[in-house]
Amino acid sequence: MDTQDRRVKRTQHLLAKALIALTLEKGFDAVTIRDITDRADIGYATFFRHYKDKHELLKDVLDVVLIELVNLLRSSYPAGNSNSTTGVLLFRYVQEHNEVVRALLGTHNLRQQLLKAATNTTISETGPRPGSVVPLEIASNHIVASSIALIEWWLDHNMPYPIELMGNIYEELIERPTSEAAFLAKGQQSQ
Structure with a gap:
């Protein structure tokens, strides 16, 4: 369970870091979920295990x-x-x-x-x-x-x-x- 918690936190951290970098580069509205997952090097479907959309990640x-x-x-x-x-x-x-x-x-x-x-x-x-x-x-x-x-x-x-x-x-x-x-x-x- 502790290992899974660390993996969840790591994934969320990578997604947040990718969102921040992309928002600074091209503005939040232009950022897509595909952009975020590509930058974080995380599977597209994995994103949706953590967040319903980019607005929830930003919140x-x-x-x-x-x-x-x-x-x-x-x-x-x-x-x-x-x-x-x-x-x-x-x-x-x-x-x-x-x-x-x-x-x-x-x-x-x-x-x-x-x-x-x-x-x-x-x-x-x-x-x-x-x-x-x-x-x-x-x-x-x-x-x-x-x-x-x-x-x-x-x-x-x-x-x-x-x-x-x-x-x-x-x-x-x-x-x-x-x-x-x-x-x-x-x-x-x-x-």
Whole structure:
């Protein structure tokens, strides 16, 4: 069973890697399942044992990225790290996974799914600041959309600034102002 699980994970990894590379080369809409299986060197029928179509595979890639990001960013909270550390963690992840991030952000429908999923996660992970005139839903959408825009700019310009500076920029432009206006301070959510 363990061997089969490893084979399933390996196959899914190869399919995801092929999809990402092909999406960067020719755009998601132009990619066919045959392209994916040829690039992954996997049988055409094997694809359908794992996914019903390329959209399901892409959603699987998105889900993995979201889980990794949420876990990474969540890990910065309990230690009392500063927001700039959160930004550094975010931009380090983007730098290390830039092909995946580029592919996800370059696919319009998936970009919208990413925005919605990350906004919902932000809503569930934070609490509204008492007395704030900014509704939690708007603040959550703003922080996610602004983060995506900053990440896209950085990637589109070939990552010209180091991750530490981008983390500080993230904190100054996005995290701190939005948090001060609309969110409880880190650590206050559970109190």
